[in-house]
Amino acid sequence: MDLIGGLVDLLQGGLGNLAAYLAAHVLLCLVPAFFIAGGLAALIPKESVTRFLGRKAPRYVSYPAAALAGSVLAVCSCTIVPLFAGIYKKGAGIGPAITFLFFAPAANILALAYTGVAIGVDLAFARLFLSLAFGVGIGMIMALIFRRADAEHDRQTDDLFAGRGGVRRGVVIFLLVLVALLLSGTLKIGLLTNTYGQVSLPIAGVQGLEEALFRLVPYDSSRGEEGVTAQGAVLIVLLALIGLSAWRGFENVLEGFNRWTGMTLALITSTLLVAALGMEPGAGGLTIRFPGKFFAVTLALIVLAWLARTRLTEHERRDWLWESWRFVKQIFPLLLIGVFFVGVLRQLIRPEWIESLAGRNTLLGNLAGVAFGVFMYFPTLVEVPIANMFLGLGMHRGPLLAYLMADPELSLQSILLVSAIIGRMKAWTYVAWVALFSTAAGLIFGSWVDGAGLGRIAAYLAGFLGVLALGLSIAGRRGGERPQPASQPVTDT
Amino acid sequence: MLTIKILGSGCPNCKKVEAVARQAASGLGLEADFVKVTDYGKILEYPILSTPGLVINENVVCSGRIPTQAEVTTWLADALG
Numbered sequence: 001m002d003l004i005g006g007l008v009d010l011l012q013g014g015l016g017n018l019a020a021y022l023a024a025h026v027l028l029c030l031v032p033a034f035f036i037a038g039g040l041a042a043l044i045p046k047e048s049v050t051r052f053l054g055r056k057a058p059r060y061v062s063y064p065a066a067a068l069a070g071s072v073l074a075v076c077s078c079t080i081v082p083l084f085a086g087i088y089k090k091g092a093g094i095g096p097a098i099t100f101l102f103f104a105p106a107a108n109i110l111a112l113a114y115t116g117v118a119i120g121v122d123l124a125f126a127r128l129f130l131s132l133a134f135g136v137g138i139g140m141i142m143a144l145i146f147r148r149a150d151a152e153h154d155r156q157t158d159d160l161f162a163g164r165g166g167v168r169r170g171v172v173i174f175l176l177v178l179v180a181l182l183l184s185g186t187l188k189i190g191l192l193t194n195t196y197g198q199v200s201l202p203i204a205g206v207q208g209l210e211e212a213l214f215r216l217v218p219y220d221s222s223r224g225e226e227g228v229t230a231q232g233a234v235l236i237v238l239l240a241l242i243g244l245s246a247w248r249g250f251e252n253v254l255e256g257f258n259r260w261t262g263m264t265l266a267l268i269t270s271t272l273l274v275a276a277l278g279m280e281p282g283a284g285g286l287t288i289r290f291p292g293k294f295f296a297v298t299l300a301l302i303v304l305a306w307l308a309r310t311r312l313t314e315h316e317r318r319d320w321l322w323e324s325w326r327f328v329k330q331i332f333p334l335l336l337i338g339v340f341f342v343g344v345l346r347q348l349i350r351p352e353w354i355e356s357l358a359g360r361n362t363l364l365g366n367l368a369g370v371a372f373g374v375f376m377y378f379p380t381l382v383e384v385p386i387a388n389m390f391l392g393l394g395m396h397r398g399p400l401l402a403y404l405m406a407d408p409e410l411s412l413q414s415i416l417l418v419s420a421i422i423g424r425m426k427a428w429t430y431v432a433w434v435a436l437f438s439t440a441a442g443l444i445f446g447s448w449v450d451g452a453g454l455g456r457i458a459a460y461l462a463g464f465l466g467v468l469a470l471g472l473s474i475a476g477r478r479g480g481e482r483p484q485p486a487s488q489p490v491t492d493t
Numbered sequence: 494m495l496t497i498k499i500l501g502s503g504c505p506n507c508k509k510v511e512a513v514a515r516q517a518a519s520g521l522g523l524e525a526d527f528v529k530v531t532d533y534g535k536i537l538e539y540p541i542l543s544t545p546g547l548v549i550n551e552n553v554v555c556s557g558r559i560p561t562q563a564e565v566t567t568w569l570a571d572a573l574g
Contacts, residue, residue, distance in 0.1 A: 046557050050542055086542040326505050
């Protein structure tokens, strides 16, 4: 085999994957998602959620609150580790702490939006609901198994969780419009994808450019690869410009807005608008289509600008932009590198391997998905292009979900971190439960995709819930030994 | 002399907090001892739920966000009594 030629092929595969991702999927979903994540971090006081996670909160409050904290507060590890330790040691205990830990990486806004656009809305929803059910389930099981150790913590007061904080209505509306922006750019419903008008511009050479791009970045749609269109090339250039101007405009935004900030915002706006257009190069020139989402995105952007001006304070606007930019700086470079290597990897993996291992929804296939998830560590969000590659190579959606459930929750790094806080025994018990639950999730979702009758899925779920309920009732009967925290004199300070 | 501790694993926000605190201290003409705490075990000894945290003379004054220089100036003045 020609070594140089092989290397060029690999490099081309990586670059092609990168270009295709930047041009096609990323923009209309990830750009708003980063701004939502920034908004959640900057505008929602953590106390508004953590006050439900105190020692005295009843179980039906603390578990959902832990899940909410996971999806709203924890996009980055700065929050995950201290909050996890806080809930465990000084707050609601190991159960809600585990729920929080499980839910945070799988169901934050960035992960969900990205999964929905790159792989499919069905998997995004499966990820959300199953993470919720499993997060709460595993949390309760852990609380049962380690009931005694947990009771020792009960004697401490929970001043840490006494802080109160509310979210202003203006902030809520602002965040909702951001979500609307995300949805209007990414939802695939007729109202948004139908074309409501088009213009033809007599620009020659666009078609030639596109053909040149296809030659430069060759692709094979049968393997799930995508090419770079002329529109994609424009978007990549715009993204690079945003990156350059954000370095001057967002890096120091906490000290105040400057000219570069305005320019960066203008560039981001135009990027979103260009991405929402449809462009078709033809022999005579360039045809630009205006689909419904173009108008929806425009409307959402206008409302957002108005809300940001009137409803947010100067300080909140700065914080919002800074937090968004911080997430971009933290996550985006690793994502780019990850996507590149996924492209390289795709050239090396034979579809037959994936096909034979996890091509069908079998127990072995699901276990393989989980094992890969546990032993591989990928930076935040990189699990998504990896999963997409497996899908393109013929992996069944069931094992794929099993992989997606296991990968972000479990990595050697996170296991070590968790065991430092709760002890090795508890950490590995947690890992075992996650592996078991992920395999079950993959099997159930896979059989649903295969069109198994509702009866069979209901039987699976019922069996699963039955085991859980049995365990809980046994523990409930023995729960009398548990020391009552209320009997402790609590001093209010 | 004041001891100012910055709790955080070294993420960009912790660096911002340190910069803000240093500006506030030099604005007041204070001499302060700046300590960066990056070890999670030590960070968790303080009652905070998210980093970055700012600690003045062993009192946590702020956590989970970046304070403004004016806020830090007030806290420093309070700590001086």
